[in-house]
Amino acid sequence: MKQMLSLTKALADETRLRTLMLLSSGELCLCQLIDVLELSPSTISKHMSILYDAGLIHRRKEGRWHYYRLAEQDTTPAAREALRWVISHLEDDPALHRDAKKLCCTRKKDPQELTACYSGK
Amino acid sequence: MKQMLSLTKALADETRLRTLMLLSSGELCLCQLIDVLELSPSTISKHMSILYDAGLIHRRKEGRWHYYRLAEQDTTPAAREALRWVISHLEDDPALHRDAKKLCCTRKKDPQELTACYSGK
DNA sequence: CCGATACTTCGTCAACTAACGAAGTGTATC
DNA sequence: GATACACTTCGTTAGTTGACGAAGTATCGG
Numbered sequence: 622m623k624q625m626l627s628l629t630k631a632l633a634d635e636t637r638l639r640t641l642m643l644l645s646s647g648e649l650c651l652c653q654l655i656d657v658l659e660l661s662p663s664t665i666s667k668h669m670s671i672l673y674d675a676g677l678i679h680r681r682k683e684g685r686w687h688y689y690r691l692a693e694q695d696t697t698p699a700a701r702e703a704l705r706w707v708i709s710h711l712e713d714d715p716a717l718h719r720d721a722k723k724l725c726c727t728r729k730k731d732p733q734e735l736t737a738c739y740s741g742k
Numbered sequence: 743m744k745q746m747l748s749l750t751k752a753l754a755d756e757t758r759l760r761t762l763m764l765l766s767s768g769e770l771c772l773c774q775l776i777d778v779l780e781l782s783p784s785t786i787s788k789h790m791s792i793l794y795d796a797g798l799i800h801r802r803k804e805g806r807w808h809y810y811r812l813a814e815q816d817t818t819p820a821a822r823e824a825l826r827w828v829i830s831h832l833e834d835d836p837a838l839h840r841d842a843k844k845l846c847c848t849r850k851k852d853p854q855e856l857t858a859c860y861s862g863k
Numbered sequence: 864c865c866g867a868t869a870c871t872t873c874g875t876c877a878a879c880t881a882a883c884g885a886a887g888t889g890t891a892t893c
Numbered sequence: 894g895a896t897a898c899a900c901t902t903c904g905t906t907a908g909t910t911g912a913c914g915a916a917g918t919a920t921c922g923g
Contacts, residue, residue, distance in 0.1 A: 622837045625828065626756055633754035634911080635747055651870065664912055666871055685869045685920050699831045706827060707746065710820045716743045755881080772900060785882055787901055806890050806899045 624676075628703050631675035636660065637668050638707065641691065642717050643724055644678060645708050648690040656727045657720055676700035745797075749824050752796035757781065758789050759828065762812065763838050764845055765799060766829050769811040777848045778841055797821040 631637060636658060643649060643657060654665050669689055672678045676696040681688045691704055711717060752758060757779060764770060764778060775786050790810055793799045797817040802809045812825055832838060 622756070622759070622832065622835045625759065625831055625835075626754070629750060629753040629755075629759070629828075630910095632750040633747070635743070636911085638743070638746065638750070661913055662870065663872080663914075667911080670871085682870095682919095687870060699827075702827055702831075706820075706823055707750075710746055710823075711743065714743045714746075757881085781881095782883055783900065784884075784902080788881080791901085803889095803900095808900060 624697065624699060627675045628677070628699060631671050631677055632703060632707060634668070634671075636664075637672055638711065639717065639720055640665075640668060640672065641677065641704065641707055642711050642714075643720055644689060644691050645712070646721070646724065648681075648688050649724075650686045650688050652686075653724075653727050654689070656730070657723045677704060745818065745820060748796045749798070749820060752792050752798055753824060753828060755789070755792075757785075758793055759832065760838065760841055761786075761789060761793065762798065762825065762828055763832050763835075764841055765810060765812050766833070767842070767845065769802075769809050770845075771807045771809050773807075774845075774848050775810070777851070778844045798825060 639658065640654060643654065651662065651665060651669065654669075655662055658665060669678065669680070669687075672689075673680055677692055677700050678689050679692045679695055681690070692700055760779065761775060764775065772783065772786060772790065775790075776783055779786060790799065790801070790808075793810075794801055798813055798821050799810050800813045800816055802811075813821055
């Protein structure tokens with residue numbers, strides 16, 4: 622019950638659903654998510670820890686960068702099924718096309734440009 | 743996106759998950775849910791409307807009684823899959839055995855006894 | 864080892880949510 | 894048609910959540 626509640630609560634937020642859809646296209650680091658979602662680093666970091674605690678995403682540290690991807694074999698069946706459910710019903714969502722498009726631009730940017738969001742543009 | 747959020751938000755509450763599991767054993771009226779969940783009529787009624795708006799349950803009126811059951815053909819694929827997901831991962835949950843047991847007693851009671859919860863025991 | 868970078872944690876505040884009782888709605892029963 | 898019953902809706906309140914900036918942690922470059 623506790624595990625299911627942490628899963629459903631993790632999924633019950635628009636920003637977190639957007640994040641999962643962004644991650645469905647592959648691994649991303651926090652600064653890339655900041656760039657696409659246009660929210661403060663602390664806010665997104667908090668969202669990531671909620672998704673992580675629920676077992677929905679995997680985190681990997683490489684130097685200063687923290688990379689996130691959707692959880693796969695390394696989590697519970699409940700979380701894997703939740704991911705499949707969410708993604709299959711959101712992948713054609715028109716409201717998320719903007720995010721997907723923005724992500725394309727973000728992927729092309731230099732790390733230089735991305736870190737600009739910290740130094741107040 | 744909006745539909746998915748209403749689904750995930752509907753599932754992100756312990757009382758509503760308990761309710762869905764109770765309904766997985768068959769149709770129930772509000773007074774039976776009140777008896778098992780031990781919450782006020784207005785609170786449970788509100789929960790039911792949230793589950794209904796999300797497309798997770800079906801409501802049927804018969805005289806004064808309002809009967810609820812899990813949605814089936816009469817809802818979206820997303821809601822049907824959500825129900826299957828939740829139920830499959832909660833059906834063996836030890837924390838919910840109490841509810842299931844209590845429901846057995848409730849089903850055996852007279853309507854008389856159930857309405858007692860309104861008239862202040 | 865000093866500053867810069869890429870986060871995370873903490874404290875605060877506004878917005879949302881679940882609980883309740885009181886009042887309202889619709890349906891049987893007398 | 895008055896009363897009782899089975900809810901639903903409304904207004905209030907306490908607790909939760911999401912947003913932010915400020916401060917803290919860990920890593921890298923000079």
